[in-house]
Amino acid sequence: MGLLLDALQEPFRTECCAVHGVSIRGLSHEMSGMPLQDSYAAARLDNGWIVLAVADGVGSEPRAEVGAQIAVTAAVDHLRRFWGFRMDDHSVEMMLHAAYQAACAEIFAQAVRDQAPLREYSTTLHTVIFADGLLYLMHAGDGGVAILTEGGAFKKLTVPMKGADGESVVSLLAGCEAWQFSVCRERVQCVVVATDGVWDKLCPPILASYGGGDGVEKSIASFFMSPWARAWKTAPLEDIARREICVFRGGEDEAIPEFYDTLVSALAQGGEPDEARELVKTRVAPGNMPVRMLRGIKDDITLLSLVRFDPEPEKTPVDQFSPPDWPAIERWVRERLYSDASQEAKREEGEGAEEAAAHEGTGTNELREQKTEAKESD
Numbered sequence: 001m002g003l004l005l006d007a008l009q010e011p012f013r014t015e016c017c018a019v020h021g022v023s024i025r026g027l028s029h030e031m032s033g034m035p036l037q038d039s040y041a042a043a044r045l046d047n048g049w050i051v052l053a054v055a056d057g058v059g060s061e062p063r064a065e066v067g068a069q070i071a072v073t074a075a076v077d078h079l080r081r082f083w084g085f086r087m088d089d090h091s092v093e094m095m096l097h098a099a100y101q102a103a104c105a106e107i108f109a110q111a112v113r114d115q116a117p118l119r120e121y122s123t124t125l126h127t128v129i130f131a132d133g134l135l136y137l138m139h140a141g142d143g144g145v146a147i148l149t150e151g152g153a154f155k156k157l158t159v160p161m162k163g164a165d166g167e168s169v170v171s172l173l174a175g176c177e178a179w180q181f182s183v184c185r186e187r188v189q190c191v192v193v194a195t196d197g198v199w200d201k202l203c204p205p206i207l208a209s210y211g212g213g214d215g216v217e218k219s220i221a222s223f224f225m226s227p228w229a230r231a232w233k234t235a236p237l238e239d240i241a242r243r244e245i246c247v248f249r250g251g252e253d254e255a256i257p258e259f260y261d262t263l264v265s266a267l268a269q270g271g272e273p274d275e276a277r278e279l280v281k282t283r284v285a286p287g288n289m290p291v292r293m294l295r296g297i298k299d300d301i302t303l304l305s306l307v308r309f310d311p312e313p314e315k316t317p318v319d320q321f322s323p324p325d326w327p328a329i330e331r332w333v334r335e336r337l338y339s340d341a342s343q344e345a346k347r348e349e350g351e352g353a354e355e356a357a358a359h360e361g362t363g364t365n366e367l368r369e370q371k372t373e374a375k376e377s378d
Contacts, residue, residue, distance in 0.1 A: 011237035021304035028298040038302035056195040058122040067121030135184040150187040152316035197299030226266035
């Protein structure tokens, strides 16, 4: 396909799952000459658990890509060297805190060597530990973590962490009080850790405002996370990564068939594809919203995923994977915008009328005062 990966670390398989990641320099970064500021790392710990880490350097800082690379490398290295075989929830939390502290210490040491301000290395850091179907995670910044459960439900496990202004990012360097630890006790089939560019398409914020559902764009989630979508057990993982990148950056004649053919396989769940194909034809393909969303990302794109292929998940009705009703959402947004604009216009019109009435009243009072003064002088 003629595509060059900015970062594709060595993927790996275990006896039950496949781990791979992709990282692509954003179009806006290419245009401005900025480097890829995302980084990721993955490893299998001595007790068989798997750790995934993804970082996104804060774009406004000049050494952010250095901070991101140090963060994932230091965190994963710390966990590999100091992980214990018998770990309860509290021990895992303390170990993740220690890994994050190690990452901060390495970034601080680099800043000292460079004689540069620490803030120039600001980065997010999201780390998950997959433990025989359970999931532990530590979260600092925007981006996030989403899963597919063994029961076939997509769920987002994190909410982007923003500053008080609602725009700035809470970074790793904000310190331990800002880091969020949690445990997912549902049996996990697949997990994706993503930076904010693609996270906002996987879990669009508009879905939370629109209400209802789980906040996940299920057609996009199925493409990346379904154990039925690809031959995870046998296919070369580098080829799977390149096919995913094709949807983001390949020509439309390659990207569109790649997305929809993979989606049909995911929804068919190893069975006959007719019902899945009909759902894709009637609910997903019109408007081509998922592909448009993925190809419209301007920021850096990074996903790190773990997909369990053994045991296979429970099969669920195809309509459970129905995507959001984007035409209805677009109508709802337009109605809200027009309603807000109409209310603003009415409010301005009302304020204008009140002001005019006030001026008219003032003029009438002045005229009355003048007539009274004239009578008194007579």
